Amino acid sequence: MVYPALSALLLVFHQLFYLVSGAEFYSSIHEMTKVFGYEQKMLLHMQKFLADNQGKLDFLKARLREFEIERDEARDWGPSYLDSPLNKYLLNKRLTVDWQRVENLMVTSTGEKSLGRLRKLRNRETLPKKRDLEGAIDGLLKLQFVYRLEAKDIVRGVLDGVDHGTQLSSEDCVDIARLALSYHHPRLAHSWLIEAGNRLPGGEKAEELRPQVLALLVQAKAELEDFRGLNDTYQELIKIQPASEEHARNYESFLQSLGEKALVNDSKPILEHAPVPEESQVVDPFQAFCLTCSGHWQLTPKERRHLRCGYVTETHPFLWIAPLKAEELFQDPLLVVYHDVIYQSEIDVIRQLTNNRLVRAMVTGANESVVSNVRTSQITFIPASAHKVLATIDQRVADMTNMNMKYAEDHQFANYGIGGHYGEHMDWFDQISFDAGLVSSPELGNRIATVLFYLSDVAQGGGTAFPRLRTLVKPKKYAAAFWHNLHASGVGDVRTQHGACPIISGSKWVQNRWIREIDQSDRRPCELWDDSLATYAQILEVEKRMEAEAASRKV
Known part of the structure; x- marks a missing residue:
C-alpha cells in the first residue's frame, strides 16, 4: 500500500523525524524530532541538483537562441548565405564543435553527485519506513475515535478546536480511509471518504481518485449495512469505470448474501461516532477509557465537593519546613496529585540520562512481553544508583507517600508519539504473570503503589484516565500523581485501572516509580x-x- 501525499500529515503532528536502529518514529515524539536535520540536508542536496541542472538548461537555452538567430539569418540571405567564407566557417564550426558540445552536455548526468548523496540519505536505516507512516495514520485515527473529532475539522487542520494551520488533500483522505477500513472502523472511513469526495481536485488527478473513493465507499457502506447507499454508490462507480470481473462477482455475491435486506429502500444517515452512552449503560473497558479521556464521563460537583487541597506535613519531619502541595482527586481508592515536586534542573539531568536509550514499550502478554498498539510510546529503565538526582527523587517520593523506596523498581521514563497512548490497564501484576515468570524479582511482591511524575506540559490531550473513578488527571509539568494499586489486604484493586490518553498536540514525558510490597507493612498495615x-x-x-x-x- 502506498501513501504518496502524507508527509504533510506527519508535519501536522509535530516536526519529525528520528529512528534509532530497530526503533520507530511514530511511537515517540522525542525520537522523531532528533533527525529533523536529515530533511534539511536532503533539501540542500535537492537545491544543489536543481542549481546544477538550471545552469545546464540556461546554457542550452542560450545556445538555442544563437543557433536560431543564425538559422533565421541564413533563411533571409537565401543561397547567397554560403557565398561568404565566414558563414561557411561558422556553419562548419557549429555542426562540428558547437553541436558536439551541446550533445555532450545533454547526455551528461548533471547533479549526479547531489542525487547520489540524496539517495544515500533516503536509504538510511534512520529514516521512516512504511510502518511509521501507517503508525502515524493509526495515531490520527485514535485521536479521532477517542476524542470524537470530526473528519471535516481534521482535514482543515482543526484538532479539538485548535487550528494547526495544515490542511489535508483528497489523496490524504483516501489513504486514511483505506487504513481505517483495514482496522475495522467503517464509520471513520466513511467520514474520510466523504471529505475525499468533497476535496477532489480537477483534471486527471480527479479521474484517478474518484473511482478509488467510490470503491472504498461501497466497502464502508457494506460494513455499515447501508444497503441502499451501497447500491447507489456502486451504480455511480460503474458509470465512470466498468467493474472488473472480480469486483462485479464480489458485488453480486454480497447482494445474494443479503437476501431480503438488499430490498430495503431506506438509507439512514451514517453517524461518524456512535451516540454517547448514558451513565447507566454498561460499556466495555475501552469505551469507558475513551469517555473519560474525552471528558464525557466525570464526577459530578456533588461527588467532588468533599475533595480537599492543602499542604502535607505529616509524612516526614522535613515537610514541616517544606510542605508539599497536594490535591485530592479521589479518596477511596486514594488518588492524589502533588504539585511542584520535581525541578527543571532534575528534568535536564533526566533528559541527558535517557538520551539515545529509548526503545519501543511493550505490554505483558499471556506468556511474554510483546509490542502492541495498546501502548504507543518509547521507554527506558534506569536504576536509582545511576545518578544522585534519581536517589534524591526517591527520597522525595518516600516523603510524599510514606512508603519505603529501598526495593522500588528502576526508574522508568517514557515519551509518547503521534496519538501516543497506553490503553486501560492495571499497574499491579495478576497471578498469571507471576506464574509465567514475567515479574522481575517476584520475591519483592506486587506493586503496592505508583507515583507518576509529569516531566512536560502537553498542549492538548495526554491525560491519565481512571475510568472506574470517572477521573482524568491532566498532565502538568513538575506535578506527580500518586495512588495505591493494592487493597490493604494485598489484593489488586481493580478500581485503579487507568490509561494514558492519546496526545493531540505536544510531547509527553513521564517518569514512573513503581513501589513494591516488601517492607511496607509498618507503612501501610x-x-x-x-x-x-x-x-x-x-x-x-x-x-x-x-x-x-x-x-x-x-x-
Whole structure:
C-alpha cells in the first residue's frame, strides 16, 4: 500500500523525524524530532541538483537562441548565405564543435553527485519506513475515535478546536480511509471518504481518485449495512469505470448474501461516532477509557465537593519546613496529585540520562512481553544508583507517600508519539504473570503503589484516565500523581485501572516509580477486615443500619 501525499500529515503532528536502529518514529515524539536535520540536508542536496541542472538548461537555452538567430539569418540571405567564407566557417564550426558540445552536455548526468548523496540519505536505516507512516495514520485515527473529532475539522487542520494551520488533500483522505477500513472502523472511513469526495481536485488527478473513493465507499457502506447507499454508490462507480470481473462477482455475491435486506429502500444517515452512552449503560473497558479521556464521563460537583487541597506535613519531619502541595482527586481508592515536586534542573539531568536509550514499550502478554498498539510510546529503565538526582527523587517520593523506596523498581521514563497512548490497564501484576515468570524479582511482591511524575506540559490531550473513578488527571509539568494499586489486604484493586490518553498536540514525558510490597507493612498495615470485599464506608453503613435496627427493637 502506498501513501504518496502524507508527509504533510506527519508535519501536522509535530516536526519529525528520528529512528534509532530497530526503533520507530511514530511511537515517540522525542525520537522523531532528533533527525529533523536529515530533511534539511536532503533539501540542500535537492537545491544543489536543481542549481546544477538550471545552469545546464540556461546554457542550452542560450545556445538555442544563437543557433536560431543564425538559422533565421541564413533563411533571409537565401543561397547567397554560403557565398561568404565566414558563414561557411561558422556553419562548419557549429555542426562540428558547437553541436558536439551541446550533445555532450545533454547526455551528461548533471547533479549526479547531489542525487547520489540524496539517495544515500533516503536509504538510511534512520529514516521512516512504511510502518511509521501507517503508525502515524493509526495515531490520527485514535485521536479521532477517542476524542470524537470530526473528519471535516481534521482535514482543515482543526484538532479539538485548535487550528494547526495544515490542511489535508483528497489523496490524504483516501489513504486514511483505506487504513481505517483495514482496522475495522467503517464509520471513520466513511467520514474520510466523504471529505475525499468533497476535496477532489480537477483534471486527471480527479479521474484517478474518484473511482478509488467510490470503491472504498461501497466497502464502508457494506460494513455499515447501508444497503441502499451501497447500491447507489456502486451504480455511480460503474458509470465512470466498468467493474472488473472480480469486483462485479464480489458485488453480486454480497447482494445474494443479503437476501431480503438488499430490498430495503431506506438509507439512514451514517453517524461518524456512535451516540454517547448514558451513565447507566454498561460499556466495555475501552469505551469507558475513551469517555473519560474525552471528558464525557466525570464526577459530578456533588461527588467532588468533599475533595480537599492543602499542604502535607505529616509524612516526614522535613515537610514541616517544606510542605508539599497536594490535591485530592479521589479518596477511596486514594488518588492524589502533588504539585511542584520535581525541578527543571532534575528534568535536564533526566533528559541527558535517557538520551539515545529509548526503545519501543511493550505490554505483558499471556506468556511474554510483546509490542502492541495498546501502548504507543518509547521507554527506558534506569536504576536509582545511576545518578544522585534519581536517589534524591526517591527520597522525595518516600516523603510524599510514606512508603519505603529501598526495593522500588528502576526508574522508568517514557515519551509518547503521534496519538501516543497506553490503553486501560492495571499497574499491579495478576497471578498469571507471576506464574509465567514475567515479574522481575517476584520475591519483592506486587506493586503496592505508583507515583507518576509529569516531566512536560502537553498542549492538548495526554491525560491519565481512571475510568472506574470517572477521573482524568491532566498532565502538568513538575506535578506527580500518586495512588495505591493494592487493597490493604494485598489484593489488586481493580478500581485503579487507568490509561494514558492519546496526545493531540505536544510531547509527553513521564517518569514512573513503581513501589513494591516488601517492607511496607509498618507503612501501610492491613485493616481489621478484608477491604477488597468491602470498603470502610460500606462497613460504616452496615454498622449504622445495625444500630438503627437495634434501637428500633428496644423501642
